[in-house]
Amino acid sequence: MSRNNGVRVDSVAADSPAAKAGIRAGDRILSVSGKPLEDMLDLHFLTAAGRFLIRWTDKSGREQEKVLRPSGEPLGIVPEPVRVRRCANRCMFCFVHQLPKGLRPALYIKDEDVRLSFLNGQYVTFSNLSEEEIRKIIRYRLSPLYVSIHTTSPPLRRRMLGNQSAHDILKIIRRLTRAGIVLHGQIVVCPGINDGKELVRTLGELSGFRPLLQTVSIVPVGLTSHRAGLPKLRLVTAREARETLDAICAFRLESGGETFAMAADEYYLLAGRKIPGRKAYGSFPQIENGVGLLRIFRDDAALLFRRKRWPAAPAGRGTVITGKSCAGIVSGFLREFSSRAGACFRVVAAQNRLMGDSVTVTGLLGGNDILRATEGAQHNTLYIPSITLRNERDVFLDGMTPEELSRRSGAKVCMFEPTPRGFFEAVYAGK
Secondary structure, eight states: OOOOOOOEEEOOOOOOHHHHHHTTTOOOOEEEEEEEEOSEEEEEEETTTSSSEEEEEEOOOOOOEEEEEOOOSSEEEOOOOOOOOBBBOOTOOSSSGGGTSSGGGGGGBBBHHHHHHHHHHBBOOOTTHHHHHHHHHHHHHHSSEEEEEEESSSSHHHHHHHTHHHHHOOHHEEEEEETOOOOOEEEOOTTTTHHHHHHHHHHHHHHEEEEETEEEEEEOOOOSSSSSTSOOOOOHHHHHHHHHHGGGGOOOOOEETEEEEEOOOHHHHHHTOOOEEEEEEEEOOOOGSSHHHHHHHHHHHHHTTTTOOOOSSOEEEEEEEOOOHHHHHHHHHHHHHHHTTEEEEEEEEOTTTTTOOOOOOOGGGOHHHHHHHTSSSSEEEEEEGGGGGGTTOOOOOTSOOOOHHHHHHHHEEEOOOSHHHHHHHHTTTTT
């Protein structure tokens, strides 16, 4: 939330109050009702009033002002994107530090921006939160926010964040929850560091902030093969996964309609335990942390299989790409799907050479990983979950495009939404 000289206008909707006032793309909004603007949040909240004075400079630098009464209409201004506040931490488990060289530049950006936590649900540590930022959170009721906690021990947290000046997280959480701000927390578990008794102690302290601290996800550390010069860490074992699931049972009490402590799906896969029922995940507020994805997948598959009429699949056969961690679940789904569709769909669990063998999730596969996994066999169609592509849906992590993969593999490539319904629609496209 760094100060700047107002907020630049990217575009203005035609016939909107802003357009009628003479505001144009490229202009810079300086203040609203005498209050200077620092970012798009100021613009959004200050123009929510029924009447306000807006002051701006046009492209020539001339200042203008006008009283607006939008009468419930949208103001019509699309502001410049948020200038991301970069993270100054050196977390021992940071995934960005473990990325191989040569990937897209955007992948190496680490953000620590409360605005993005509010707008997009991104996790921030609050490690260097300023007094001004805290006041803005409370003033604008920026809620919910998503906070990376990891431990409530100040010395251990500073060590894990690689930041000796990091704030005491309990003080920040206490102040925000007392002001009515809803929070969701995250704990990345590093074996031998913040697991076991330390994890139980941390959850015990955090549980006192319910129901405003609504949920806390427990996520096993992810490690790639690109950790040269980084702190020594190891993966969670099956035994530790079982112990962690047992330990958090006491903290699964509901708070604000949500289960308080939630383990990532990977814990259940590692421990060989059954995925909990839908009720255990509430409104699935931690879905982006991999908490509840498998439950949704199974429920959606069950709903799909209630369909009584199944026409023959046009493709007849195909290969579905997945990461190793969920290959068993996808394979079971495809057996039932194939039987009903009168077709043959099989799963190929691709080894991740881009990130390393220990990375087993589908979303971090590169195009070359998929190409290697499918070499030596003929494939009619490669069905690939769209989570392997960046948001623009045009390239894989390693820069390969679906078109290039199709050309080099000799197979048709079909991207699909990573859900049972998404796969069904991809198979039966146009039918």
